[in-house]
Amino acid sequence: MSHSQRNRRAGSKKKSRTSNSNLWLAVGTAAIAALVVTGIVFGGNTSTNDAPTERDPEVVAAGEDLFQANCAVCHGSDLNGTATGPPFLNTIYAPNHHTDEAFQRAVQIGVPPHHWEFGHMAPIEGLGRDDVAKIVAYVRTEQEAAGIFRDETHP
Numbered sequence: 001m002s003h004s005q006r007n008r009r010a011g012s013k014k015k016s017r018t019s020n021s022n023l024w025l026a027v028g029t030a031a032i033a034a035l036v037v038t039g040i041v042f043g044g045n046t047s048t049n050d051a052p053t054e055r056d057p058e059v060v061a062a063g064e065d066l067f068q069a070n071c072a073v074c075h076g077s078d079l080n081g082t083a084t085g086p087p088f089l090n091t092i093y094a095p096n097h098h099t100d101e102a103f104q105r106a107v108q109i110g111v112p113p114h115h116w117e118f119g120h121m122a123p124i125e126g127l128g129r130d131d132v133a134k135i136v137a138y139v140r141t142e143q144e145a146a147g148i149f150r151d152e153t154h155p
Contacts (some may be wrong), residue, residue, distance in 0.1 A: 055137045059064040063138030064132050070124055078140050086116040088139050089146050097151035100136045107132045 024155025068077060081087030092098065092115050105111075111121040127135075143149070 053140065055141055057132050059137050060141050063134035063136070066127070067135045067138050070127060071135065074118075074121075079139065080128075085118055085121070089143060089148065091148055091151040091153075093139070094143065094148050094151040094154075095140065097154040100133070100140075102127060103136045103139070104132050107135075 031054050067075075067079075074082055075088055076085070079088040081090075086092075106121060107124045107127050110123045113119055
């Protein structure tokens, strides 16, 4: 075998190793991305602890104000629902069934009816992620005060 043939063969092996490395890098990156997306879509507060969570009272108060201004018309000023929206003081909205991120997504993209017969919830304009996090802190505080920590019928 000539010197140039050996160099071509060695170069081919390097390319093959590089291609394999790039393939594994791509597969690993895709796997990590899938885990991150799964965490974003289904993640959030999934605590199953039956003890109340300590939250900043100022954040909870700000969340209550935002809830009253943006959510109470459908979900009730007392979180017990109305003729146009479901109650958040229901185990279906416990953190292990509807995570904090589920609230974020509902506000950002809306929600098709899936537990209740109230019709489609449209996205809520003008609320950012920080605003929704404050609303969720208020809702979770009220749920805990009502003894709602988890939905036992949901994994």
